[in-house]
């Protein structure tokens with residue numbers, strides 16, 4: 025297993041939350057990966073926005089949001105505490121429920137594709 029690396033995407037403009045269209049706190053690229061039903065490794069990166077409004081009740085996002093509130097800044101730093109909170113959050117967002125759903129669909133299709141000849 026390689027170390028999962030989380031990239032913080034920094035820019036002049038604050039990120040826009042894709043859910044509520046408000047300004048987010050942080051934009052990160054979070055790697056995800058799993059082995060699909062065919063045995064191949066599926067890897068990629070998700071861009072995820074930490075949003076104070078949408079994520080406030082998410083158990084793993086709340087400590088990170090609190091960190092930004094305490095600091096009074098949206099500038100991430102790379103202190104041990106920050107990285108620990110970031111990792112805890114990223115771990116939860118690395119495979120969003122939507123992707124999990126899609127993954128199951130793909131497994132289902134793959135199974136069917138193997139047992140039932142596809143009509144062309």
Ligand SMILES: [Zn+2]
Pocket residue numbers: 041042043044045046075076077078079
């Ligand atoms: Zn939001």
